[in-house]
Amino acid sequence: xxxxxxxxxQLYTSFRVDGxxxxxxxxxxxxxxxxxxxxxxxxxxxxxxxxSLSVMQLLDETPGEVTGxxxxxxxxxxxxxxxxxxxxxxxxxxxxxxxEPMTSLNPxxxxxxxxxxxxxxxxxxxxxxxxxxxxxxxxxxxIPRSEAIMNEYPHQLSGGMRQRVMIAMAMSCDPKVLxxxxxxxxxDVTIQAQILDVMRNMRDQHNTxxxxxxxxxxxxxxxxxxxxxxxxxxxVEQGSVYEIFENxxxxxxxxxxxxxxxxxxxxxxLDSIQGQVPTVEDRPxxxxxxxxxxxxxxxxxxxxxPLFDGKNRCWLHEREEAxx
Amino acid sequence: MKEPLLQVDGLxxxxxxxxxxxxxxxxxxxxxxxxxxDIxxxxxxxxxxxxxxxxxxxxxxxxxxxxxxxxxxxxxxxxxxxxxxxxLKKARKDFQMIFQDPYxxxxxxxxxxxxxxxxxxxxxxxxxxxxxxxxYELLDTVGLPRKVAERYPHEFSGGQRQRIGIARALAVKPxxxxxxxxxxxxxVSIQSQVLNLLKDLQDEFDLxxxxxxxxxxxxxxxxxxxxxxxxGKLVEIGDRDSIIxxxxxxYTKALLSAVPVPDPRAKRERIVLEGDLPSxxxxxxxxxxxxxxxxxxxxxxxxxxxLQTAExxxxxxxxxxxxxx
Ligand SMILES: Nc1ncnc2c1ncn2[C@@H]1O[C@H](COP(=O)(O)OP(=O)(O)O)[C@@H](O)[C@H]1O
Ligand SMILES: Nc1ncnc2c1ncn2[C@@H]1O[C@H](COP(=O)(O)OP(=O)(O)O)[C@@H](O)[C@H]1O
Ligand SMILES: [Mg+2]
Ligand SMILES: [Mg+2]
Numbered sequence: 001x002x003x004x005x006x007x008x009x010q011l012y013t014s015f016r017v018d019g020x021x022x023x024x025x026x027x028x029x030x031x032x033x034x035x036x037x038x039x040x041x042x043x044x045x046x047x048x049x050x051x052s053l054s055v056m057q058l059l060d061e062t063p064g065e066v067t068g069x070x071x072x073x074x075x076x077x078x079x080x081x082x083x084x085x086x087x088x089x090x091x092x093x094x095x096x097x098x099x100e101p102m103t104s105l106n107p108x109x110x111x112x113x114x115x116x117x118x119x120x121x122x123x124x125x126x127x128x129x130x131x132x133x134x135x136x137x138x139x140x141x142x143i144p145r146s147e148a149i150m151n152e153y154p155h156q157l158s159g160g161m162r163q164r165v166m167i168a169m170a171m172s173c174d175p176k177v178l179x180x181x182x183x184x185x186x187x188d189v190t191i192q193a194q195i196l197d198v199m200r201n202m203r204d205q206h207n208t209x210x211x212x213x214x215x216x217x218x219x220x221x222x223x224x225x226x227x228x229x230x231x232x233x234x235x236v237e238q239g240s241v242y243e244i245f246e247n248x249x250x251x252x253x254x255x256x257x258x259x260x261x262x263x264x265x266x267x268x269x270l271d272s273i274q275g276q277v278p279t280v281e282d283r284p285x286x287x288x289x290x291x292x293x294x295x296x297x298x299x300x301x302x303x304x305x306p307l308f309d310g311k312n313r314c315w316l317h318e319r320e321e322a323x324x
Numbered sequence: 325m326k327e328p329l330l331q332v333d334g335l336x337x338x339x340x341x342x343x344x345x346x347x348x349x350x351x352x353x354x355x356x357x358x359x360x361x362d363i364x365x366x367x368x369x370x371x372x373x374x375x376x377x378x379x380x381x382x383x384x385x386x387x388x389x390x391x392x393x394x395x396x397x398x399x400x401x402x403x404x405x406x407x408x409x410x411x412l413k414k415a416r417k418d419f420q421m422i423f424q425d426p427y428x429x430x431x432x433x434x435x436x437x438x439x440x441x442x443x444x445x446x447x448x449x450x451x452x453x454x455x456x457x458x459x460y461e462l463l464d465t466v467g468l469p470r471k472v473a474e475r476y477p478h479e480f481s482g483g484q485r486q487r488i489g490i491a492r493a494l495a496v497k498p499x500x501x502x503x504x505x506x507x508x509x510x511x512v513s514i515q516s517q518v519l520n521l522l523k524d525l526q527d528e529f530d531l532x533x534x535x536x537x538x539x540x541x542x543x544x545x546x547x548x549x550x551x552x553x554x555x556g557k558l559v560e561i562g563d564r565d566s567i568i569x570x571x572x573x574x575y576t577k578a579l580l581s582a583v584p585v586p587d588p589r590a591k592r593e594r595i596v597l598e599g600d601l602p603s604x605x606x607x608x609x610x611x612x613x614x615x616x617x618x619x620x621x622x623x624x625x626x627x628x629x630x631l632q633t634a635e636x637x638x639x640x641x642x643x644x645x646x647x648x649x
């Protein structure tokens with residue numbers, strides 16, 4: 001097997017709020033191999049965005065800080081890069097798209113100008129060639145009237161179009177890694193379907209590795225090769241998309257899958273998860289899911305389970321391993 | 325045959341706004357453009373469609389929060405659109421609303437007790453002694469501990485706030501509840517709790533629901549019948565299973581095919597729609613869907629299709645190619 005292109009090892013990130021330290025990500029391990037789409041799924045506040053911002057080193061404008069671990073890109077620790085090195089990597093080797101493209105597009109610059117600038121920042125090509133490349137990229141992501149759109153401003157486009165422009169921009173430098181944080185969450189399903197198609201093509205044609213962050217298990221099942229499930233700042237289970245959906249081990253993963261209504265299933269009730277995500281102060285000492293887990297045992301309250309087999313953070317699984 | 329509890333007939337809402345600087349140029353947004361449906365007592369009618377298709381506007385007209393441009397709304401045998409003053413206030417007791425963002429709909433300066441008690445006082449339903457008892461009863465019903473009565477909305481999570489909103493809606497023992505995207509802002513584990521609760525309450529109190537949402541899987545789960553909206557019009561109506569298993573309108577088919585399903589082996593034949601939703605201020609001629617429909621032909625451009633019953637399924641859809649595709 002090839003080497004991972006990106007590997008996150010024991011990443012810790014926390015926020016300083018009113019003199020207190022709030023842990024947001026606590027010891028994440030996650031690898032991304034070339035051409036692979038890995039899904040990071042979990043409910044709001046579980047730490048998905050903080051993970052992606054830590055990898056991209058975009059925490060500067062927040063009270064957040066990476067306090068431990070490493071993020072290896074092709075074997076080199078991004079966390080140790082100088083500002084100049086970071087800028088070079090960002091947009092060139094690793095690109096990111098966010099949920100709301102309006103925040104990452106400049107409202108007063110025409111689409112074409114923004115694309116050309118982004119391309120020329122990372123590639124030494126002429127204005128004319130950059131413009132040609134930009135139009136090519138817009139066509140690639142399925143934007144009709146691409147030449148006309150070069151001369152329009154972001155607010156003149158619909159949400160779906162803006163998200164496509166963002167993808168075109170993210171792809172324009174042919175990055176090796178794309179980090180997409182809820183890229184389709186704000187969009188209607190028919191537009192989401194178009195965007196997911198574009199991203200899949202990108203992987204197929206350019207062998208781009210994608211870290212796909214979403215709370216939507218349907219999107220995960222459709223897009224990803226492997227999946228990591230986050231809860232309270234930790235990855236509680238990871239595996240191939242088939243393992244996660246067909247044979248989930250962690251009670252939280254099972255609970256999530258039971259919670260979603262399935263089209264055409266004619267269910268009377270949903271198997272929901274009791275209670276709610278605890279606040280940081282209220283997190284149980286042992287397993288963070290203990291207070292909501294239908295299988296909780298005494299031991300779960302006391303000691304946090306490790307990631308057994310690198311796959312599953314649950315004491316039940318340890319017992320299973322022992323009896324196998 | 326039971327009388328429908330709610331009958332909506334030819335409902336329209338055209339928002340008129342000024343366009344540009346010249347006084348004469350008006351822009352008309354046809355948010356809802358001729359919508360008709362019935363809801364039977366005890367039934368859940370799901371209204372589904374993508375954002376901007378007119379679902380909330382429809383709900384607000386039925387709630388009498390917005391005046392209809394045209395059309396009639398008959399509730400429990402009474403023409404709501406003709407009521408006003410005291411008579412409307414009296415009728416209002418029987419239909420209540422639950423909103424997507426419970427936070428925006430709960431007064432931040434009121435305690436949970438006062439929020440839930442307010443409709444009881446407005447409708448003079450309880451003596452002051454009775455009110456406390458009723459508030460506790462309602463908290464029990466929606467699964468909140470009684471001690472939360474003295475707390476304020478900001479102290480609660482989204483799911484708990486939605487429960488407070490539901491308790492308030494239930495307070496006056498309504499017959500109909502209009503729920504506009506009540507679970508869209510919630511995480512899936514909480515969403516499932518609230519959906520189960522809504523089903524339980526329906527059984528317990530014989531409630532009728534108009535359930536508005538953009539998420540087809542949610543609408544499929546909760547509804548007995550479903551209406552699919554596109555650009556201010558209902559393009560298909562029918563029994564839940566018939567719509568989900570046997571969609572007739574090309575838009576419904578595309579919408580269903582676009583829903584991501586949590587099964588990595590699902591084989592799907594996706595109908596990818598071209599382009600974006602047209603603007604309701606400048607809707608296409610003929611069939612509103614013709615600009616994105618893979619089957620559109622001349623007639624679709626020129627003539628608006630009416631809802632007709634499909635021979636194969638017995639439910640209705642508005643398509644010139646009905647029974648031919
Ligand atoms: N700017 C911030 N300031 C303080 N705390 C933050 C900030 N951003 C995130 N957090 C904390 O990090 C946790 C994880 O947030 P996030 O990664 O955004 O979750 P999600 O999984 O929804 O993307 C939150 O619960 C919050 O406590
Ligand atoms: N007060 C208003 N003035 C003008 N246009 C409006 C108003 N309210 C809604 N609209 C427009 O009416 C259309 C339908 O809106 P809405 O009913 O909120 O859709 P949905 O709930 O299906 O997302 C949209 O194009 C929206 O912009
Ligand atoms: Mg996030
Ligand atoms: Mg709405």
